[in-house]
Amino acid sequence: MNIRPKFNRNDARILGCWLLLGLLSGCGAPLMPGPTPASGEIVVLWHGFTDARQEALLALGDRFNAERPAGITLVIEYHADLPALLPTTSPDQRPDLVIAMPNEVPGYAAQGLTALAPADIPADLLPMGRALFTVKGTLQALPLGLATYVLYTNDNWLRDIGYTPATAVLEDLRLSTCRATDLASGQVGLGLPSQPGVLLALLAAGEASLIGEDGYYHFDDPAGTRLSAIIKEGMRAACIRTFALPAEGVTQFSDSAMAMLIESSLNRREIEAAVAAKSNFTLGVTRLPGPTGPGAMLWYGVGIFATQTAEPQHPAAGVVLDWLLQAEAQALWTAKTQYLPVRAGGIAAQLAALPAEANIERALLELTREVAANGAWTVWPPQAYGATCRAALVQVLTALNTELPAHEALQEAVAGCNRELTP
Structure with missing residues (x-):
């Protein structure tokens, strides 16, 4: 060159x-x-x-x-x-x-x-x-x-099952994903793209320690294990669905086949346009739930x-x-x-x-301002950009839908990510 x-x-x-x-x-x-x-x-x-x-x-x-x-x-x-x-x-x-x-x-x-x-x-x-x-x-x-990861919600559906996203905790998410699920009609409570950032965002909201002071991963701590156990329970009951292609989740969500979807803020306009094209529910956006209230946002x-x-x-x-x-x-x-x-x-x-109808954009800007002020945020660790660690994080989402215990799935990912950091 x-x-x-x-x-x-x-x-x-x-x-x-x-x-x-x-x-x-x-x-x-x-x-x-x-x-x-x-x-x-x-x-x-x-x-x-x-x-x-x-x-x-x-x-x-x-x-x-x-x-x-x-x-x-x-x-x-x-x-x-x-x-x-x-x-x-x-x-x-x-x-x-x-x-x-x-x-x-x-x-x-x-x-x-x-x-x-x-x-x-x-x-x-x-x-x-x-x-x-x-x-x-x-x-x-x-x-x-x-950019950050947020919970996109079908507000009409969640209102019917008594789930309030703005104040929900992890236990509410655990219960509501299955309340919203109707396997006979193909409806599911929560959708998760099989992406490393989705797992990191869930762990951050669940108060897991992504990176310790020693510079190594520790998200297999008690908080991370509790979070992964909740996700595993939902997956095994078919109340939480993962998908390899983000477009699949957007389609199912906009078709009212999914009550909640975790996705990046970078995809908000695609999601908003897909929902608007169907015109069948009110779209909401909020923080992922944590143990005692809205969780920390991953940026x-x-x-x-x-x-x-x-x-x-x-x-x-x-x-x-x-x-x-x-x-x-x-x-x-x-x-x-x-x-x-x-x-x-x-x-x-x-x-x-912003025009009056820009509800999702307004909500995201207000969430950004809110967490900047109250400190409810963390950042994607630079160490987690490596190919080995990204693959290990995605593998956790697959392993949680198997017989492998949740803490073992996390331990394997932590070991894989930390190997990438070892000289």
Whole structure:
């Protein structure tokens, strides 16, 4: 792969002019002289997305370059396998900004590639976003978008069986999943996608210890065992159903064949649209239940950091970081990716702009604000992104529907995940 050397100031002025001329000229029209940008700064951002997030980044880049804060031009580039590529670049080849997942940031930080300045950190950054990208006590990247797992509910159905999602505890979930189940008509109480995040979210809500102070997994503790026993009981009674493809769960839920569905907040619009198309029940969204009330929410997301380059980080990268985390940019990012805002101000702005009928979006924003304030949250451990651990977590959901005792299923997963951490 050819890696373009990082722009210097003269390169920036020249490219800035050409970019502006390109915007001003039509196809085949003669190029007309245009003004040089006020500062002539170029900020280069690398990402590894090939999905809707790439489209969203390009849309953000277009808007930034239309506004051109401080005369800066933002250049957005795709590069595959950034965790392998970035460490091989020399300081003068590196981009100014890099998009990263939480599990990638510790490696970048260990190699001295991150350079987040204190001035770049917003005062109202949500605590779960901060925790996702903190390495050994230091914030190494800024969150760009957040996501969590929630319980989507058929409120009409749950009202009929006396289940109140906003105040329910795990025991209520245990009883209500089977109250809602009617095998003769193909109806089931709860649906679980066979995904690692679903099990982690259940364990977090059930107050299991995902990662101990020693850095190893301990979710086979008493709280985790109690939670898995409840899920196992529901599965063995056919009151809880798992499925490999998320679309299967969405279809069954929207068809009123499932009373509750645990899914990511990133899928809320697909679920909302599917339910609206059938128009047969009121859709709700809430936190997963815990032992004594609504449980802690599991958060994950995507971040961005400034790099260590040949020269000290120039202020232009900080201008772009600040712009990306402003309310308007966050609203565009949310609209195109379904990530939730990362700042308290962004939540307030999006709540104020919502139409009256946007009940699910409003509920999710309010849940985000609520748990940020009361501390009822945890983050997806960076260690749990490994392929071995993810497979072990999915295997638990399969094993709970067998004769294997619940605590043994958890112990096997803990052992598998911890083997991945052992040098």
